[in-house]
Amino acid sequence: MSKTVYTKTNTFIALQYLFARKKQSFLAMIGVLLGVTTFIVMINFMTGVNDFLDDAVFSGSPDIIIGKDVKKSNSLLGQGSFLENYDKIDLFLEEQQNIKAFAHQTISPAILISNSKQFPGSINGVFADEERLMVDLERRLIAGEGFQSLSKENTILIGISLAKRLDVSVGDSINMILPNGKNKRLIVAGIFSFGITTIDNVRTYVSAKTIQNLLGYTNKITNIHIKLKDRNNVDVKNDLIQKFDGITTEDWKDSNKTIVIGNKVRDILTWSVSFALLLVAGFGIYNILNITVIQKRKDIAVLKTIGYSSNDIVFIFLIQSIIIGVLGAFFGVLLGYGMCYVISTTPLDTSDFIIVETYPINFKLWFYILGFLFGVLTTIFAGYFPSRKASKVDPVTIIRGI
């Protein structure tokens, strides 16, 4: 005949105890609130930054890059940088299950000269139809047109920061000089921004045909870019190295080491700080309840003699910490949302690394639910042991007065 312990009376008794210690209960609630708020703000902000960087990197870069192994070739320029027999590589790539698409590139060092400025860098000669599958440029366009404009063969697409440095806008012309001395006048057809300086500062696209013609080698390419179906499986990289001599391969983890590490650091930071705060909050509740149980041993003994069972006592004390936890977590979620909102509207000075107007921050419902659950679970856990202790109080020993 185990009676239910979730009775109005037990809840009433618990509330009475909570209100008898308003200040401590309130402080304990604030502890949970801070833990939950911190968790929500940090996880939304950190994953916001992670997602932002991932998006910029993965929508702007291939997963694997195949290039010529320049250590094994005699000259740095011209003939030496071209991939030999790439039709065989193409055939191999077409057979691979995990490859979504691949694109050929003819990349060359060049100097870009505008009316007032010049920029030495590397120019990407691309095939518009292929490159479209590598890079989602349309979404990133700030002005002008995307890859389709490269069909004119005298056009160039450049990153926003580079455009600013060269002081050009769409329709302006730029002179491009290649290492062999050949030069060509190009019209800026489009300006794009990925939001990270590693791309926006240096990236340019021209038609591969244009570069090939200037270099005097038609149909020669320097690189193959690959997009994978499953980005985390880069086995094809090893297969390529084994099968083909004189090539190098680089995957997205190699090319974006700082970002990959940054993401990890941010994850660790989020979880460790939130965990530490919830631990402190939990310990606070544990402490308060423990002291209460010790101070209230007589009352617990009396409750037991007048008919309250051990389970009733567990409930009476556990519900106190659950109430603290639920209230703290609830207001923590609200405050967390408020702070996330403020952060999302805070203007951000463009840093050396990210180019955005406001801080990137996620608003994921799941994180709010998770924060709430963490808050409540912490308090349940913290409240459990003092509650058990309370239920073990032996009324005879206490009433005897020893």
Added chain:
Amino acid sequence: MILEAKHINKYFTEPERHQVLHDVSLSISEGELVSVFGESGSGKSTLLYILSTLDTDFYGDLTIYNQEIKGLTATGLTDFRNKHIGFVYQFHYLLPEFNVLQNVMLPAMKLSLKSKKEIESDALSLLEEVGMKSFAKRPAYQLSGGQQQRVAIARALINNPSLIVADEPTGNLDQKNSELIFELLKEITGSKNKAVVIATHNSKIYHNSDRSIEMIDGVVRL
């Protein structure tokens, strides 16, 4: 017969195993006020804790209200106590977070056979009987010892139990209050037809009880 105890033997293991109650047998009927009289340390409290089912670690048989106590589970025991036994302690032990009325209501709210309204009116009429109705909304800690003890008696009666166990209920009170409390307990026995057991070393109570049992070193002297 409300209570029947047969051959109760009780041992404590601290500091070493020693016997505190020796073959105590005793039965109490409705409307009877029985006092257990004896010096301090003679085993009165120990016996009362057993009779009130708080202590089940003893040898012998105890039947209350036709229920064999040793056959009850832990929760069964709490429920049984809640329903059938009222307890009054030497130190009044009201719960200070609650007001007088709430203290009296607590056992009935646990039993939850009646609505809160009914319990409240029951509690108020009991408080009236013990002369504490005007204090109903006062916090328990504001009351004097004698007043607290009267409230404790009201609390012991709220579930209309058949047995009231009082361990030195006047031990901590002055003469006037002692008499008042004893009169109350006597009245309960008479008018409500309950069985009351009082442990005491007050000879006045000893002489004014329906029946008295004297304990010497854990042995009942008849």
